[in-house]
Amino acid sequence: MKLLILGQGNVGTHLYTAFTAKHVDCTLHSSREGLDNLPAADCILYAVRDDALEQVAAQVHTDRRVLHLHTSGTMPLTVFGDDKPHAGVFYPLQSFSKSRPIEDYSSIPVFFEARSIDDVSAIYSLALMITSHVYEVSQQDREQLHLCGVLVNNFPNLMFRIAEDIARRIHVPFSTLLPLIDETAAKVHQLSPCEAQTGPAKRGDQNVMNRHLQLLQDPQIQELYRLCSTLIQKLPS
């Protein structure tokens, strides 16, 4: 099968690397130009920004047999018009950065959706080329997974930024926090997040929490500390 990836951003570049490593006949193409003269392909993977997806798809005219798949965690399948009966979603749940190579794509889960049941096996086979973790999910569940991605990646990274700022102010290198950051991730391979929870909020140590609130100067970061501590105590354990 001939695969064409549209979009040379973080997702497109990484998917291109993953598929070519598995000897899939794959072309990486800009989503910004030459859409009226695309190389022939059996499947087109759209790796473009959510807000550009519908417009890019509308400019792509192919044989009706071509399979069109977007890679967004949030956009519906209906961004593909009726001229594309074979359409679906191919959503890899990972944080891709061009500047950071991924060593092992095979552990990354791919969540897919198909417009027609006839396309399920084709999409499934495509995903299995790069990973052994393939799940068919509905639009709504994919949105929930995208939300999970925000929770386990974007928000922890925000905490790292706040901590980096504190470390900088006391002239301690951010790298001293890395073993703890690594252990935080490693722990939940073995313990449930609930079992892995430690710290002053978990212990109900109000003295320490009050002291930390004094140390934080930004009112919104103080509020974040309060809210996280409240939730750590409130969530069922």
Added chain:
Amino acid sequence: MKLLILGQGNVGTHLYTAFTAKHVDCTLHSSREGLDNLPAADCILYAVRDDALEQVAAQVHTDRRVLHLHTSGTMPLTVFGDDKPHAGVFYPLQSFSKSRPIEDYSSIPVFFEARSIDDVSAIYSLALMITSHVYEVSQQDREQLHLCGVLVNNFPNLMFRIAEDIARRIHVPFSTLLPLIDETAAKVHQLSPCEAQTGPAKRGDQNVMNRHLQLLQDPQIQELYRLCSTLIQKLPS
């Protein structure tokens, strides 16, 4: 040097493992009984709960030459009375769980404080037995580091708990989130947390953020989502 570790909890157990692996003459002893009849030691490491520390230390009577060190991120050095002229703090910044072995103690930073300048080299040497990352910090800076620990460990783990709950509701195993959790930690070894920040808040994608707020049902978790998103956009990049 003979080392006595008081407290058989997570910290005491792990420090005992780390020091014995380096062939330090080390004894692990309960902090709850037999404090009036402790084995002889050159240095006593107190690995006890913050709220028990002062009381435990008061019950320990030794030769005045013995070095007394506590392991708390928040308690001051003054929990040790005048009968202990050689006193200090030995704070390893890591999240220890008895049920999880640590493979490599040598990357864990130890932050120390000494009552007298005469004890600095002894504490430094002791820490160097198990790690190559040893820093002398003030009480106030140690509290800031403890706060950093809460930010990079306790709060990300809270996010994992919220995500686990969502994944459970849509019948997707939590393990599908682990590659993203691992990559979140791995990324900041190479990129600064600021450079590593991605997601709808970073992109200013209000549609996605509104949709995520709809999906979250708990008002406090919605507030957490709003606050994190605001801070991601507000913090200097």
